[in-house]
Amino acid sequence: MAARRLQRRAETRFPVITHIAERMVSVNIFDSATRLAAQCFLTAVPLVFVVASVAPEPVRQQMAASIRAVFGLSGAASDQLQSLFGSSDAEVQNAVGVVGSLMVLLSATAVSRAMQRLCKRAWEIPRSGVHIAIWRWLVWIAGWICLLVVQxxxxxxxxxxxxxxxxxxxxxxxxxxxxxxxxxxxxxxPWRPLLPGALLTGGAMTALSVTAGFYMPRALDRALGEYGSAGSVFVILSWLIVLCVAVAVGVTVGAVLAQEPFLARRLGSPVPNRHGARRG
Structure with a gap:
């Protein structure tokens, strides 16, 4: 009873903060972000190298430059990346093959599915009874590769x-x-209710892109010096987790803000489940 009274008092005094906390717990932010980062590392990264193996030389070099920009790579880490992208087309294509390329592409849809689950949880969309076309996973992966080139x-x-x-x-x-x-x-x-989450996520990713230029070179050089290539793997995976946490928080907080009465009336947002439960 006392806990319920405290909860009701908090909802009355700080409704937005309470709703954000509740939604973040239901989304399970850190678990969702860690899974998303793991899928990116295990499936999306190999896809980048497969695509680079069949891409023209200018596109391949642009992809390498964009990856250096995203992770703030320099020094030894940048040299390793350049050596990977500098491999000949025949070497990579022979190592992967057609069947391997298809498997990598299909595996990469795991990232799309993980991102889709995160968005659905953020907006409290039930798993059952809602079917979303599979082609959207492939389109998102293809769009992600294209967007990486221009980073x-x-x-x-x-x-x-x-x-x-x-x-x-x-x-x-x-x-x-x-x-x-x-x-x-x-x-x-609809499009308009999705804008707050896009703004928050865009701001967080922009801030992290600037931070990467200061943090990642030092962290990677230290990891390479102490642990070799294995150390750089842990640093990059850790940074991917940070990026995915920023995405998860931005999308979730944006969904909550869009469903608050002040913005919901202006954006035409769907009614949150807590309101639907009270009406029912």
Whole structure:
């Protein structure tokens, strides 16, 4: 009884904070983000190298430059990445093969499914009774690969500098995560309610992209010096988890804010389950 009274008092005094906390618990933020990061590392990263093996040389070099920009790679880590992307097309294609490439592509849809589950949990969409077309997983993966190629030019402001690159990155990331939610939710939520989550996620990813340039080179150089290549794997995986936590928090908090009365009336947001339960 005392716990319920405290909960009701908190809901009355700090409704938005309470609703955010409840939704983050229901989404299981850290578990969802860790699974998403693991799927990215195990399936999406191999897909990048498979795509690079069949891509023209300029596209391959642009992908390498974008990966360096995303993770802030420099020094020995950057040299290792360049050696991987510098392998000849025949070497990589012979190592992977057609069947292997198809398996890598199908495995990469695990990232799409993990991201879709996160979006559905954030918006309290039930698992049962809702079927979303499988082609959306493949489209999201294809879009993700295309967007990766242009990361480096956007971050550098197309050569102008960070003063233009940072705002462009924020705009770019916002549009990407706005589209991601709309695509993977299968139009179950209209465009406008998805905007707060896109803005929050875009802002978080932009801030982390700037932070990566300061943190990752030092962390990777230290890990390579002490533990070799295995150390760099742990550093990159840890950074992927940080990125995925930012995505999970941004999408979830954005969903809650969009369903609060002040914004819900303006955005046409779906009614949260707590309101539906009270009406029922």
């Amino acid at each position: 480096e030019p956007v971050r550098s402001g197309f050569g102008v500098g960070l003063w233009l690159g940072v705002p462009l990155t924020f705009l770019f990331q916002t549009l990407v995560w706005w589209w991601t939610q709309h695509l993977l939710l299968g139009r179950l939520v």
